[in-house]
Amino acid sequence: MYSLIIAESALELVPSKMASHPAVANQAKRMGKKPQEMLLDISYHFGAMRGLQDAYRRGRPDLIHICLMNSIYTPLFLQGNLQIFIHTRDDRVIAIGKGARLPKSYQRFVNLVEQLYQQKTIVSEGNVLLASKQETFSDLTNRLKPKKVIGLSRIGDKSSFEGVAEALPEGGCMVVGGFPRGHFNSGTVKAMDTLLSVHDLPLEAHVVIARSIYEIEETSKP
Amino acid sequence: MYSLIIAESALELVPSKMASHPAVANQAKRMGKKPQEMLLDISYHFGAMRGLQDAYRRGRPDLIHICLMNSIYTPLFLQGNLQIFIHTRDDRVIAIGKGARLPKSYQRFVNLVEQLYQQKTIVSEGNVLLASKQETFSDLTNRLKPKKVIGLSRIGDKSSFEGVAEALPEGGCMVVGGFPRGHFNSGTVKAMDTLLSVHDLPLEAHVVIARSIYEIEETSKP
Numbered sequence: 279m280y281s282l283i284i285a286e287s288a289l290e291l292v293p294s295k296m297a298s299h300p301a302v303a304n305q306a307k308r309m310g311k312k313p314q315e316m317l318l319d320i321s322y323h324f325g326a327m328r329g330l331q332d333a334y335r336r337g338r339p340d341l342i343h344i345c346l347m348n349s350i351y352t353p354l355f356l357q358g359n360l361q362i363f364i365h366t367r368d369d370r371v372i373a374i375g376k377g378a379r380l381p382k383s384y385q386r387f388v389n390l391v392e393q394l395y396q397q398k399t400i401v402s403e404g405n406v407l408l409a410s411k412q413e414t415f416s417d418l419t420n421r422l423k424p425k426k427v428i429g430l431s432r433i434g435d436k437s438s439f440e441g442v443a444e445a446l447p448e449g450g451c452m453v454v455g456g457f458p459r460g461h462f463n464s465g466t467v468k469a470m471d472t473l474l475s476v477h478d479l480p481l482e483a484h485v486v487i488a489r490s491i492y493e494i495e496e497t498s499k500p
Numbered sequence: 501m502y503s504l505i506i507a508e509s510a511l512e513l514v515p516s517k518m519a520s521h522p523a524v525a526n527q528a529k530r531m532g533k534k535p536q537e538m539l540l541d542i543s544y545h546f547g548a549m550r551g552l553q554d555a556y557r558r559g560r561p562d563l564i565h566i567c568l569m570n571s572i573y574t575p576l577f578l579q580g581n582l583q584i585f586i587h588t589r590d591d592r593v594i595a596i597g598k599g600a601r602l603p604k605s606y607q608r609f610v611n612l613v614e615q616l617y618q619q620k621t622i623v624s625e626g627n628v629l630l631a632s633k634q635e636t637f638s639d640l641t642n643r644l645k646p647k648k649v650i651g652l653s654r655i656g657d658k659s660s661f662e663g664v665a666e667a668l669p670e671g672g673c674m675v676v677g678g679f680p681r682g683h684f685n686s687g688t689v690k691a692m693d694t695l696l697s698v699h700d701l702p703l704e705a706h707v708v709i710a711r712s713i714y715e716i717e718e719t720s721k722p
Contacts (some may be wrong), residue, residue, distance in 0.1 A: 308530060321605040340604045344569050351704045382562045383543040384606035439714070482573045488710035492661070 280360050280450060280494055281424055282487065284345050285415055285466055287366045287456030288338035291395055292318050299326035315396065317388055335457045336367065341483060342456055343387045346380055348488040354495050363418060364456065371413040375406040416469040424451035427470045430490065432480050433461055434473035442474055443493035452490055454483050502582050502672060502716055503646055504709065506567050507637055507688055509588045509678025510560035513617055514540050521548035537618065539610055557679045558589065563705060564678055565609045568602055570710040576717050585640060586678065593635040597628040638691040646673035649692045652712065654702050655683055656695035664696055665715035674712055676705050 296302055297313035305322050306313040318337035320327060327333045342364060354360040355377075362374040372394065374380070381387045390408070394400050400408045419427055425447045437445070446452060453470060455462055467473060476486060518524055519535035527544050528535040540559035542549060549555045564586060576582040577599075584596040594616065596602070603609045612630070616622050622630045641649055647669045659667070668674060675692060677684055689695060698708060 319605075321603075321608055338604075340606065343606075344566065344604060347566050347706060348570070348710065351707050353699065353701050353703070356701060381543075382560075382566060383541075384562065384565075386543060477575065479575050479578060481575070482569075484569060485573050485710070488570060488707070489714050492711050492714065 279358075280354065280446065280448065280452065281363070281422055282349060282360060282491070283363045283365055283415070283418065283451060283453045284342065284456040284483070284487075285365045285429075285453050286335075286463060287342050287364050288336050288458065289342050289364065289366045289372075289391070289456070290318050290336065290368050290370075291392075292316050292323070293330065296323065296326050296330070299323075301326045311392070315392055317392055319388075332367075335460055338456075338458055339388055339391065340384065341458060343384055344484040345454070345456060345487050346374070346387075347382060348484045349491065350374065350378060350380055352488075352491045352495070354491050359498075360491065360494075365413075365415050365418060367457070369412060369414045370410055371418050373406075373409045375408060377405070378402075378407045380407070415466050419451065419469045422451060425449040426472070427451045427453060429453040429462060429467065429470040429473045430476055430486055431455065431461060431473050432475050434475040437474040437476060439476050439489045439493040440497070442476060442490055443497040445472065445474070446494060448498065452494075454486050454490075456483060501580075502576065502668065502670070502674065503585065503644055504571060504582060504713070505585045505587055505637070505640065505673060505675045506564065506678040506705070506709075507587045507651075507675050508557075508685060509564050509586050510558050510680065511564050511586065511588045511594075511613070511678065512540050512558065512590050512592075513614075514538050514545070515552065518545065518548050518552070521545075523548045533614070537614055539614055541610075554589075557682055560678075560680055561610055561613065562606065563680060565606055566706040567676070567678060567709050568596070568609075569604060570706045571713065572596065572600060572602055574710075574713045574717070576713050581720075582713065582716075587635075587637050587640060589679070591634060591636045592632055593640050594630055594632045595628075597630060599627070600624075600629045602629070637688050641673065641691045644673060647671040648694070649673045649675060651675040651684060651689065651692040651695045652698055652708055653677065653683055653695050654697050656697040659696040659698060661698050661711040661715040662719070664698060664712055665719040667694065667696070668716065670720065674716075676708050676712075678705060 320337040542559040
């Protein structure tokens with residue numbers, strides 16, 4: 279079994295101090311939701327997010343959705359050899375259920391995650407689809423006890439997708455940033471064994487995930 | 501230069517006979533759009549699509565969006581070595597502009613494609629982002645004149661992602677289905693040189709695209 283953590287993800291609910299902003303309130307009304315039960319989404323809340331600390335690294339459920347689409351539809355996950363966790367910047371950890379099929383429709387995905395924030399667990403046909411709890415990145419890695427934790431970052435040691443797959447043992451954990459720009463926090467890096475760079479170009483998290491999982495499959499082929 | 505065609509894509513405007521359906525009319529009102537200027541989307545129009553021919557293969561802009569996210573953020577495309585076309589089931593061809601950055605936000609992508617249906621060309625900062633015209637699949641391949649056309653399908657000859665990349669010469673064209681299930685039409689297959697199967701499992705189009713492009717990069721490395 280391999281693990282993937284999408285770390286410091288730009289996924290959170292609308293902060294309470296933004297709830298009364300007209301753009302947020304109007305969207306909530308249109309969607310029939312309460313403002314503070316909606317996911318923060320810079321596509322809709324750009325104006326309202328002005329002045330929010332680290333705004334450029336927040337409110338990107340679209341990134342997380344595409345990362346998950348590139349994780350859960352892979353043979354590695356479909357065949358039960360990959361467990362996936364979303365760690366958020368406010369230290370929530372969302373575990374993706376074994377074999378979970380999450381919606382390709384973005385709006386359905388958002389609705390599901392908003393429901394998760396209310397219920398903490400989403401069960402579908404008797405199986406846990408998503409489960410959420412408060413947990414820091416280092417608490418998560420301490421709990422999982424992976425054989426090795428490899429973070430992928432442009433500022434890591436020069437490697438390749440194949441190199442990462444070769445360096446990652448069965449039982450190892452790969453960490454990709456769930457934010458649009460910048461680097462991992464020092465606390466996150468501290469909980470890693472190695473930080474590797476997979477390409478000369480800066481690549482999007484979803485591209486890094488797709489290729490790394492593919493190379494893990496290739497490398498672990500019998 | 502390599503080409504990618506996402507063929508028979510489940511992308512179209514709301515058919516005129518559906519425009520007055522309450523679910524469609526309400527959504528149009530909420531979005532401030534005309535019903536027939538909106539993309540057909542089974543997530544919103546499921547009820548209204550009842551009775552529509554081939555409904556199970558239509559109205560999936562979400563699939564096309566994820567396929568594009570896995571194409572345009574790759575080094576192959578970013579470095580100008582991949583041209584991408586979306587061929588739709590109603591024989592429209594959308595060319596993706598060189599180096600085009602399309603929105604990761606699904607709703608922004610939908611708005612952009614709806615604008616494309618009105619204007620036929622979307623220009624951003626002096627460059628063509630998207631251009632659309634009526635064209636059949638075989639007219640497109642006749643126009644592109646690729647050195648080889650390889651279709652990827654579960655019912656093709658057994659191969660692998662690496663095998664596809666090795667079989668595809670520089671100047672070749674790869675074809676992936678832009679529909680949620682079923683197979684290419686016979687007319688599409690006729691315009692291909694080969695039909696290859698890349699995996700024992702049925703894989704989603706976006707996974708197939710991500711891995712094939714990666715292997716093309718790996719194979720064409722100097």
